[in-house]
Amino acid sequence: MSSSTHVLLVQLGKRIQALRKEKGSTxxxxxxxxxxxxxxxxxxxxxxxxxxxxxxxxxxRGLDTTMAGLLKGL
Known part of the structure; x- marks a missing residue:
């Protein structure tokens, strides 16, 4: 995996984690x-x-957002 791909995956993961925590979910x-x-x-x-x-x-959907919302800022 290229370093740019890895960076993108980490950013996406952090976004998912932030949205999940905003909802108060584990x-x-x-x-x-x-x-x-x-x-x-x-x-x-x-x-x-x-x-x-x-x-x-x-x-x-599980985080009550759209794909655009999930990918925002990436």
Whole structure:
């Protein structure tokens, strides 16, 4: 993975984490709500795993935002 890709993944992960915390949710809360594995969410938030478009859409909806809102500022 290139360094620019890694930087983008980390930025996206931080954005997801910030939105989740704004809602007062833990990774476990979000995972249960989305029927996802908590480890998967953790890896995405840490920039360790790429998330596909469908996964990002599911996360955005779970955080009561849009894809545009999720990607804002990246």
């Amino acid at each position: 990774q476990t809360d979000l995972a249960v709500h989305l029927d996802m594995n908590r480890g998967h969410i953790s890896d995405i938030e840490q920039g360790k795993r790429e998330a596909g478009i469908i996964t990002l859409q599911v996360i955005a």
